[in-house]
Amino acid sequence: MSDYISGKKNILVTGGAGFLGSYLCERLLREGAHVICIDNFATSHPRNIENLLSYPNFQFLRLDINQPFDLESFKELADFKISFQGIQEIYHLACPMSIKNFDQFKIQTLLANSIGNYHVLEAAVKYRSKILLASSSVVYGPRSEDRKMFNEDDLGCVAHLTPRSCYDEGRRFSETMFETYRQVHGIDVKIARVFRTYGPRMPLFDGQLIPDFVLNALEGKDLVIYGDESFVTSLCYVNDMVDGLIRVMQAPEGFGPVNLGSDFDVKMVEVANKIIQMTASTSKIRFEGALLFLTELGLPNISKAKELGWLPLTRLEDGLAKTIEYIRANKILLTTLE
Known part of the structure; x- marks a missing residue:
């Protein structure tokens, strides 16, 4: 018998129509969860989730996380019984990602790494959800001749006034926001530092x-x-990265940031x-x-991920x-x- 009122775990995936997010939604559905996918298609595409729309356990909401949202106000989520069951897990992947059109999304990137985080973290506090931030290898700064592999406890060195700092420094600030919410509100926060995925x-x-x-x-x-x-x-294949995200979500509370990628x-x-x-x-x-x-980024030391049973296979x-x-x-x- 299920422990959940709706019969299934409720999981929210922000940025769920993106490259990585769409694979994560698929995997969570296969594992028997109710999946709520939020995306505004800024740098993603509807075709990534077209094959999921017919699943009764999948619901897509076209939302911008930079605007306040209340999941209980959406009638299409009635079967998920959120007002009674809440949200058990939140995977936060939403942040504009575009190489050639980076300049076009600078303000949205800035807001996603601040106000967007705030709205998602407040939902985690409300429902006492476990929440995972899909952070980035950019928090370590660029590689150098004497600094090619990064450990999770390495101090990042990011130039905060460069043309791309809204993303690089934004990812660092995102981690700070998540850690601060853990300290203040006692929620179970996970941080996965995602290296280049294909x-x-x-x-x-x-x-x-x-x-x-x-x-x-x-x-x-x-x-x-x-x-x-x-x-x-x-280069880490996308299915391996998804497996890593799920393992980080299942990690013991207080496990700390985890590098995910090929070493x-x-x-x-x-x-x-x-x-x-x-x-x-x-x-x-x-x-x-x-x-x-x-840019050339460093390599991840994945010893900590291996403690969770993860390897890019x-x-x-x-x-x-x-x-x-x-x-x-x-x-x-x-x-x-x-």
Whole structure:
């Protein structure tokens, strides 16, 4: 017999129509939860959750977390019995994410990392929910020659007045807000520091590299690397990242921030060549100037995540194959509706 009045755990996912959020919603539904997905489609897309809309245990609300919201006021959530059962878990992923259009969302990013956090944290206080912040590796600052791998207790070094500081410093402030709410209100707060993630449903034409690599390879166009041949990054497949988020949510109270990502560097030029080979393409690789929001980040020390039983298990070749398959199957839809 279920411990919940509605028969299932109620889980809120902000930013649930995004690349990572949509996979998280799918996984939570498979595990038998009621899932409430909030998104405003600023940098996400409705097609990411189209396959979920027919599920009776899934409800989508088009909301901007920068505006106050009351979940109990939505009639479509009546079956979730929120006024009696509340919300058991909140995964907070909502924050604009765009590489090429970063400037367009600066104010929204600033607000999401402050006022948006406030509204979501107040919901957690109201319902005594466990709440997870999907933070970012940017809180550590850029990598350097003597600082390539980051531990959770490393002090971040972020320039707070740069053109991209609304995101970098915003993520640091988000962690401060969550920790302060834990101290003041005694709620169970989790912080996952997400390193670079890839897979199907990544946005095209946004400088995300891998999806654009695949599309250009399929069309015989040049693969553009924003940087030079030395550009390296870590890459974690999206399903592994989702598994990590769920494990962090299930971690003991007070476990502290957890790094999630691959702890191995890969050269982007090698990834590009691999995609050309896997698609049997005649494309060439071209280098262009670096983008503001696409920088070399450090590697995560994932010892703490391993304590939760987590490892990124998907081989790069397998993750790329799934991404190629998705873009090849949906190429017309993806390129005509962007």
